[in-house]
Amino acid sequence: MTVMTKSPILTLRGVCKSYGLTEVLHDMDLDIYAGEVVALLGENGAGKSTVSNVISGTVLPSAGDMTWQGARYAPANPREAIDLGVGMIHQELLLLPNLSVAENIFVGRYPMSGGRVDRRKMEEEAYKGLDRLGLEISPRRAVEGLSTANQQLIEIAKALTLNAKLLILDEPTATLGVDETRLLFDQIDRLRSEGVGIVYISHRLEEIKKIADRIVVMRDGEKVREFDTADLPVRTIVEAMVGRPLEKMFPPLAEPAQEIVLKVQGLSAANGRFSDVNFEVKKGEIFGIAGLVGAGRTDLVRAIAGADPIGSGAVLLDGRDVTPKSPEDAIVNGIVLVPEDRKLQGLVLDHSIEENIAYSNRESVAQSGWVSRARIRDFAARNIQQFGVKGIGPQIADELSGGNQQKVVIAKWLARNPRVVLLDEPTRGIDVGARSSIYEIIYALAQQGVAVVLVSSDLEEVLGVSNRILVMAAGEQAGILDHTEANDVSVMELATR
Amino acid sequence: MNATGGTVRQKANFANIFSLRGATGPLIGLLLLCLFLTIATDSFFSLRNFLNILDQITVLGIMAVGMTFVILIGGIDLAVGSVLALSMMVLGYLNVTAGMPMAVAITGALVAAAMCGAISGLLITEFKVPAFIATLAMMSIARGLANMVTNGSQIIGFPPWFNLGAIIRHGGFLTTTVAVMLVVFVLGILYLRYRNGGRELYAIGGNPEVARLAGINVKRKTVFVYTLCSLLAGLAGILLAARLDSVQPSSGVAYELDAIAAVVIGGTSLSGGTGGVVGTLIGVLIIGVLRNGLNLLSVSPFLQAVIIGLVIALAVAAETFKHRGK
Numbered sequence: 001m002t003v004m005t006k007s008p009i010l011t012l013r014g015v016c017k018s019y020g021l022t023e024v025l026h027d028m029d030l031d032i033y034a035g036e037v038v039a040l041l042g043e044n045g046a047g048k049s050t051v052s053n054v055i056s057g058t059v060l061p062s063a064g065d066m067t068w069q070g071a072r073y074a075p076a077n078p079r080e081a082i083d084l085g086v087g088m089i090h091q092e093l094l095l096l097p098n099l100s101v102a103e104n105i106f107v108g109r110y111p112m113s114g115g116r117v118d119r120r121k122m123e124e125e126a127y128k129g130l131d132r133l134g135l136e137i138s139p140r141r142a143v144e145g146l147s148t149a150n151q152q153l154i155e156i157a158k159a160l161t162l163n164a165k166l167l168i169l170d171e172p173t174a175t176l177g178v179d180e181t182r183l184l185f186d187q188i189d190r191l192r193s194e195g196v197g198i199v200y201i202s203h204r205l206e207e208i209k210k211i212a213d214r215i216v217v218m219r220d221g222e223k224v225r226e227f228d229t230a231d232l233p234v235r236t237i238v239e240a241m242v243g244r245p246l247e248k249m250f251p252p253l254a255e256p257a258q259e260i261v262l263k264v265q266g267l268s269a270a271n272g273r274f275s276d277v278n279f280e281v282k283k284g285e286i287f288g289i290a291g292l293v294g295a296g297r298t299d300l301v302r303a304i305a306g307a308d309p310i311g312s313g314a315v316l317l318d319g320r321d322v323t324p325k326s327p328e329d330a331i332v333n334g335i336v337l338v339p340e341d342r343k344l345q346g347l348v349l350d351h352s353i354e355e356n357i358a359y360s361n362r363e364s365v366a367q368s369g370w371v372s373r374a375r376i377r378d379f380a381a382r383n384i385q386q387f388g389v390k391g392i393g394p395q396i397a398d399e400l401s402g403g404n405q406q407k408v409v410i411a412k413w414l415a416r417n418p419r420v421v422l423l424d425e426p427t428r429g430i431d432v433g434a435r436s437s438i439y440e441i442i443y444a445l446a447q448q449g450v451a452v453v454l455v456s457s458d459l460e461e462v463l464g465v466s467n468r469i470l471v472m473a474a475g476e477q478a479g480i481l482d483h484t485e486a487n488d489v490s491v492m493e494l495a496t497r
Numbered sequence: 498m499n500a501t502g503g504t505v506r507q508k509a510n511f512a513n514i515f516s517l518r519g520a521t522g523p524l525i526g527l528l529l530l531c532l533f534l535t536i537a538t539d540s541f542f543s544l545r546n547f548l549n550i551l552d553q554i555t556v557l558g559i560m561a562v563g564m565t566f567v568i569l570i571g572g573i574d575l576a577v578g579s580v581l582a583l584s585m586m587v588l589g590y591l592n593v594t595a596g597m598p599m600a601v602a603i604t605g606a607l608v609a610a611a612m613c614g615a616i617s618g619l620l621i622t623e624f625k626v627p628a629f630i631a632t633l634a635m636m637s638i639a640r641g642l643a644n645m646v647t648n649g650s651q652i653i654g655f656p657p658w659f660n661l662g663a664i665i666r667h668g669g670f671l672t673t674t675v676a677v678m679l680v681v682f683v684l685g686i687l688y689l690r691y692r693n694g695g696r697e698l699y700a701i702g703g704n705p706e707v708a709r710l711a712g713i714n715v716k717r718k719t720v721f722v723y724t725l726c727s728l729l730a731g732l733a734g735i736l737l738a739a740r741l742d743s744v745q746p747s748s749g750v751a752y753e754l755d756a757i758a759a760v761v762i763g764g765t766s767l768s769g770g771t772g773g774v775v776g777t778l779i780g781v782l783i784i785g786v787l788r789n790g791l792n793l794l795s796v797s798p799f800l801q802a803v804i805i806g807l808v809i810a811l812a813v814a815a816e817t818f819k820h821r822g823k
Binding site (some may be wrong): 305307326327328331332337339344345346347348349350351355358359360362366369370371372412 | 690691692693694695696697699700703704706707708709710711712713714770771
């Protein structure tokens with residue numbers, strides 16, 4: 001390990017952060033060396049975000065010292081951190097869609113000449129930054145319409161034009177597909193070889209094994225383990241994160257019944273996002289849908305749930321044609337969708353948990369259209385308990401953690417006792433603990449004889465949970481694999497076909 | 498950020514216990530205002546004056562109930578003042594000029610008003626015209642139509658009993674017009690709080706996509722809400738005609754702004770999803786009591802406008818401040 005002989009570019013010693021009486025970060029020590037990728041791991045609320053916010057100057061530590069390239073380091077705000085060469089790429093991209101790429105890179109610090117913005121210089125500098133990342137994007141085009149991966153890379157280019165020596169990447173691959181992730185990793189490798197230090201936060205352990213040099217595991221605001229290599233079994237890492245030995249993440253699969261519940265026949269989207277998809281899901285079967293981002297997986301399940309218009313083809317339930325024209329049609333027939341984006345499509349964030357649950361169970365909480373508060377409360381409380389939501393009915397949905405919000409979305413649909421449940425990325429951005437309880441819910445559904453359709457970008461998840469896997473590629477059905485023949489190679493072969 | 502959830506949660510629960518769904522602040526404001534006017538004037542605190550205030554707020558109150566529905570789903574309706582005028586002119590034309598029975602005239606006026614709302618609603622849902630623009634267009638169209646009925650002149654000559662409905666106090670207490678307003682308020686409250694249809698409005702205002710995926714027919718509901726709002730504006734027009742015993746096409750100019758102000762003062766969020774008719778009732782009363790009190794204090798109408806503007810700004814600022822505190 002050559003890096004160990006050098007002195008670190010960033011050190012944290014005894015850094016603490018409290019909000020009132022709550023301590024969210026306790027006595028944190030951390031060293032980051034030039035030219036290495038350090039993965040910062042932990043469940044939600046473990047303190048990863050606090051660490052990165054302290055380093056990037058977003059929050060001020062309550063105690064402790066930091067040094068940056070040998071000198072004392074106490075950024076009062078993100079601006080100071082950026083000026084010193086510490087860049088943070090946030091999980092939510094902060095680009096302005098209508099401005100050009102170059103304008104986004106230089107926003108707030110446009111190069112001026114004679115009182116006017118020097119567009120030429122700006123575009124040249126932007127081009128240099130993009131070129132360093134090997135990106136072939138015109139600095140003049142608008143950001144709108146670029147893929148998420150490219151937008152992410154533009155954020156990185158922005159940090160690079162600021163001469164960043166340390167980059168903090170917060171869940172950069174959360175919305176990226178396999179190809180895009182590979183592209184990002186190539187760039188991270190390049191930066192690493194140029195001596196940039198990188199702090200990498202992610203929930204995806206498989207990719208951390210690929211990209212990270214070292215792993216720092218946090219739990220409850222403290223650093224609990226440090227591994228000098230990322231070449232570890234996932235299990236070891238997960239156990240360090242949750243602080244206890246794990247039972248197997250994916251229990252053995254049950255055999256589904258022979259009876260076919262859902263049948264999709266020659267289904268095509270009205271907007272052409274996918275075409276001619278055919279499959280059947282049996283009673284009690286967990287049917288995975290894999291594929292790259294943009295392959296049409298989300299569009300497919302949304303169409304089956306009536307959320308997007310269907311161009312041609314049919315959806316059959318128990319052999320009966322139930323092709324939906326609206327979400328209402330699908331719901332009435334017992335087909336429900338847990339959508340991809342829980343914050344934008346799953347929940348009314350500033351309403352309470354019980355109201356959210358009531359919105360999709362309007363008949364259950366009303367008698368001939370008359371709603372009573374008490375009935376809403378009882379109904380919600382039962383389902384909150386059943387699906388293990390950590391919260392109470394009157395609590396505002398926005399206050400819950402991501403995992404608990406997802407459980408509320410699942411609860412509000414499963415309370416209807418559906419026949420078919422379509423889950424779109426149900427564990428995205430959710431910590432390991434909440435994730436395994438969502439798997440438990442999925443298994444329980446299958447056991448009750450529900451037909452479950454699971455869309456996921458997490459290959460390990462699709463492989464571990466599904467009885468069969470439909471692989472989509474560029475809007476086409478590339479093939480259906482049985483779990484006995486499915487592995488990451490066979491799925492990726494089909495997905496990239 | 499996650500770890501601060503605990504303290505945030507406690508604060509929110511604390512606020513929930515003491516908040517009548519966001520209408521507490523306005524209610525306290527109203528009570529303070531009444532207290533002040535009771536001390537500052539001799540004539541404010543009397544049954545007679547209270548009944549006066551109720552008479553004065555009938556038109557605004559009914560329009561504000563419809564506006565509450567629209568704002569709850571995250572919309573806005575700028576056309577209600579013009580729709581009110583159109584309804585009045587149709588009423589006058591059918592009853593006085595064409596000599597039809599009052600029942601027919603009232604029905605005609607309400608249908609004309611409701612159609613304006615339905616058209617606004619369809620423009621918004623089917624042609625994706627922003628609500629602000631669609632109802633701005635309808636504001637101009639309805640005003641133009643109202644003027645076209647008589648070429649701009651007023652109509653008088655309603656049957657005598659019509660005007661008496663706004664004057665005679667049944668049981669020494671309630672005029673027919675005030676009774677109609679109270680019924681509208683009660684129905685509005687019941688609908689929003691205890692009907693599934695009303696709860697759906699909160700879902701739509703909170704997040705239309707979540708509402709749609711929950712099986713709510715958002716488009717149909719939106720058209721319904723704009724139609725209802727216009728219908729209520731039409732009803733308000735009929736009551737105004739009864740009060741004035743005449744109709745003229747220039748009635749109701751800028752009434753939409755009063756209605757929006759009352760709704761917003763009452764704590765309904767302009768971004769939709771929170772609020773209700775109880776708050777609006779308080780908002781309407783604040784505007785009514787303020788106007789009445791300022792008149793009793795002989796404040797000039799120009800200064801009155803300034804004060805009412807300040808109250809609107811203050812009420813909304815207080816609400817925003819409270820939210821930031823959370």
